[in-house]
Amino acid sequence: MRRVVAVLSFAAVSSALAACGGAPAQVTAPVAPAPEPPVTLQVSLADVGLDAAALDRAVDPCTDFYQFACGGWIAKTEIPGDEAAWYRSFNEIDKRNEAALREILDNVGKDSDSKLGKYYAACMDEAAVEAAGVAPIADLLKEVKALKDVKQLPELLGKLHRRGIKPLFRLSAEQDFGDATRVIASLDQGGIGMPDRDDYLKDDERSVKLRAAYRKHVQATFELAGWKGKDAVTATDDAIKLETELAKISKTRVERRDPKSLYNKLTRAELVKANAKLDWNAYFLPLDVSPVDVNLTSLAFFAGLDPLLAQTKLPAWKNYLSWHIVRATSDVLPKRFVDEAFNWKKAVTGQAEQKPRWRRCVEDTDDSLGELLGQHFVALHFGGASKQAATELVGAIRGAFAENLKDLAWMDAATRDKALTKEQEMAFLIGFPAKWRTYTFETDAKQYAKNALAASMFQVGYDLARIGKPLNREEWQMSPPTVNAYYDPQRNHMVFPAGILQPPFFDAKFSPAVNLGGIGMVIGHELTHGFDDEGAQFDAQGNLKNWWAPEVEKAFKAKTDCVAKQYSGFEAQPQLFINGELTNGENIADMGGLKMALAALRKLREKQKEVKIADGYTEEQQLFLANAQAWCGKMRPEMEQTQIKTNPHSPAKFRVNGPMSNLPEFAAAFQCKAGTAMNPANRCGVW
Template sequence: MKHLNFKNILYVPLAALIGCATPPTETKQIPTLSVAQLNQDVKPGENFYAYANTHWMKANPIPDDKSRYGSFDELAENNKEQLKVIFQEASKNNTPGSIAKKIGDFYNSGMDTIAIEEEGLKNLMPILNKIEQIDTSDDLAAAIGYLHTYQLAPFFYYFASADKMNSDMNIANIYQNGLGLPDRDYYLQTDEQSEEIKKEYKNYIVKLLSYAGEDEANAVTYSNKIYDFEYKMADIFYTRLQNRDPHLTYNKIEGNALYSTYADFNWSKYFEGLQQSMPTEINIYQTSYLKNMSKLIGETSLDVVKEYLKLYTLRSMSEYLGSSFVNADFDFYGKVIQGKKSKEPRWKTVQGVVNSGLGEAIGQLYVDKYFPPKAKVRMDALVENIRGGFAKRLKQLDWMSNETKVLAQDKLAAISVKIGYPNQWRDYTSLDIVADSYIQNILNSGSFEFNYEMSKIGKPVDKEVWHMNPQTVNAYYNPSANEIVFPAAILQPPFFYMDGDDAVNYGAIGVVIAHEITHGFDDQGAKYDKKGNLNTWWTEEDTEKFNSRTQRLVDQFNNYVVIDTMHANGEFTLGENIADLGGLNISYTAYLNAISGQEPIAEIGGLTDKQRFFLAYSAIWAQNIREKEIVRRTKTDPHSLGKLRVNGPLPNMQEFYDAFGIDENAEIYIKPDERALIW
């Protein structure tokens, strides 16, 4: 759900309930890499991404309902088909109070488009009326708090997370939010494409306000005023690069200090609307934004602020409303921003929404049906081998002092691992799901999640909690917990082959594992100690050497042109680029350790084991992507584009050159003394 996605700012991201559980179907998972799959018209040293992936890209054009289609997306689509079976079974369940009935009722309510059209804005009116009744700045503060109880977050998010300097305890946090365009840069940049997007955004605002009953003339007037208001908000927003800095965004104060430090906003009324007491302590991620936000609100006509809140609510809820709202939402965010040609089938959209609201309940069914226990066992062994590979590389580093090495080894050893699914499942008993109102289920789900968040504040961190569902095709590193997490859904081809040879598994899921471990030692993760606390544990000299080496990656990626005159952002993507390069080096070392003492590894499909390692890695980043999505991701995504995740890190590895016989005359060749050699 749009209003439940703020969690991704914190983590660096890849008993049966319906009848009797059936064991996962046992099928052989064997990779089919061969010379025949490679593009022989391109030399490996010319463009390795094209050499490895051209045939896949030609065979997998972008579906009209996608802005990008790659290996991740292919697996996610296959996953949706698996989940479809679970949803179909749940849709037929009539056991009162059962979790299956909640899943089924939520899903069926989203599929009942006739009822959604007939309902219109009826169940959203209490929120819209609350906004309309604002007469004073005190009313405004209370109304913002009220909206937050549904996880509708104009101006800022209010949520719980581990205290960065006391990772065993949860603390309240405030984080900037509220723009309608994907990033502040969309407002501030003045190129032709940006100006066209701004024009279309204003038209989108007019549509939403008109559909909600505003006459067209007023809708046009308010569209311009709301846009100007959001432009001023964008101007005081922290950049995405600033938000990557854990020190800049750690500003803990006593809760009562909100009254004096940010005095232009009525916090008493806000917490009254929030129906929560003032927290003992609170972290302000963006201090100057919060101060300037209060001033901006005070300097703006109350009518304009009310219309902004109305628009924010409609915008956040538009994909759950009638067809006019859904179509307007897609026409702007799908077509204009991402370049999609058509909406995805409704069952997929609704399935995704229910997944957001009842994630772990669905995950439990998914694991029962599709996740083989032996996959978890093999992953456990892989993770420990990867950990051993990193330990070996740490020991051999020539640029890090022994003092820092000892602490780095301690942090590596302390990384906890979660594979497949949680040990404890969430309880959804108090989530009220009705059979006849999709929007009411969305609101109830938002309220349920809000109460769940609020229950954590001031309490010890539950180390068993997962921040992704088992059915999610992804993985993450959580710096405050110093943990790596691999949901069940990613443990499938092309990432993980239960019956695959080691070269392929180490090149694919092995690199993913090592990538997540490396996040604990990237430009931001390295600022957290083994307990997950923000703490300086490096010597000053080691930090300088590290920064010097990572700067080579910054410069390398800044030179890549992604489209027209637009370059990749090496600073913004640095953490992920460090993790990609580190992941490759570490997993390669772990692979060599795993085959040490064995007979020479045989070729498969005309490929050596070393070649299979690098080709398996390249395969997981195969993708086709639309131009508008290239622009959006370059502005908003800390991950580099798929092509750059292959052609970027590999030329920094001598082992890559050796595997494919690439010499210094190759187009992608980097001189040894200019390579980024970090982990």
């Protein structure tokens, strides 16, 4: 996706290898605080919402706080066979949400008129899926076969893109970087099947192994779809060769973190002129859009398509397109296709077994009819009280951010004012959309693939219909049950779906310190995205427009560079280091989020009448424990390798230890000696 939406969702957890040195593990008694003027209550960790069993008290919190807070949980937790990773927060909540959604779907399924019920029932009807075979995609494959000339390619490409099948590149509706009130067409690089362009081009052991697995998978898929013997081999060669050419002209993930380089707006006439070999007008026709201007996320990528179109023979294009049709629809075809798609997933993530069908069907229904399913979920599982409490927490974090701005010595008055304005203009959405989306496509209780293709077509049509219309600021990009959150710099708003407002992130019964360490940190993280190295390039209105005084911008750049360099030194697996540039925005957001959560707690305590000491841990210690325990997780090594290469989030261990070791208040709270891993001599800090 071109848009630089910054989501919270987790990446990897590292192995037990310590990233930082430090003293050998030792048992450290928790330190009780100096007496506070308010009444002090002695309670248990469970009373405030923390998990005593998750701790590993044999580890010194000053050496590796993540291990201290999560070691007990890590030792007793197995990653389920049908998962690539497992987190104490995200996955445990997901599991609860999934069970709730299944119950909803089973119930609505009893109503034979329910669009939702029919969609889920058709997905669950494996016999009908088997009986349909490849018939649902036969027409599309026939159209590919019928191509007479490479010149006919653009129109067919448009037809496939209209159905959500995306060979070659991607078209979407996006806000204009230069004018956030406008929605324009955006063309982005794409058309590859492996997770990253580097996977086609690098010669390290993992890439070589992955390519071998991919070749096997593509060929097996062709064979299942009816290609025989040598034809399947040739088809595989053609598809992979074209994808490799596309990878070569694609930008890296780090290059794509520069919004300015992603902004290359052309008029329709300029676009048409730019590609002699690609008839854009023929392409747009079946998509039912006629954009006035179009943004290209990469001029080089689209310029590179012309030689590809000139040099590649028609049969190779046919094989490439056929591959993309089958790969995009494998999940809705018979079991043999689903199993083969899973073989590939296994190579990428290490996941041992497939999720049971009902789980896949719940996920797919949420993908296809999320705001219909979400209405039921919200009615049953989202109380008004949690919305109120979350709104108050947002207020507390925003207050902390504004206060903190005053203390930043590297800012000047003018830039500070602009930062404050941006923060004040930042909107936030909690729980669920104010207006629910209407799904206009029909569903059939017996035809899963047909439903899924209709849903995909609806989604594409819905998206593209936004082009040329005023921006709808209330629109959500995640469904309500989703356990995640995001900040969108072009809308300058943050969004917290109902799914994440649950334990261990949030519970009305938790102490304020624990809620601030959980959801408070999440709110601070999203808010800080407005001011990370990418977000800071957008102004209060969401335009890509520099609002920084040059000297202040220089100081800011030095600070973000410090973070990038520091995180690049964190080692997740032997010789596998975090990419500090790829993860820079997320790391800055993690650091800001933790700092704001702590500041909000300190502010709250000014008026607090009682103080809770939980099993000897002070309230500030509780906040740090809550924060770490929200990230306790385990990940399969293959998944971790994939994540490090492709995911902008650092592994969980570093999402905890990175921000905490950079925060002097953490070292003070746990009385860490100078020079310990969690109280280092050199720190980075941005906000």
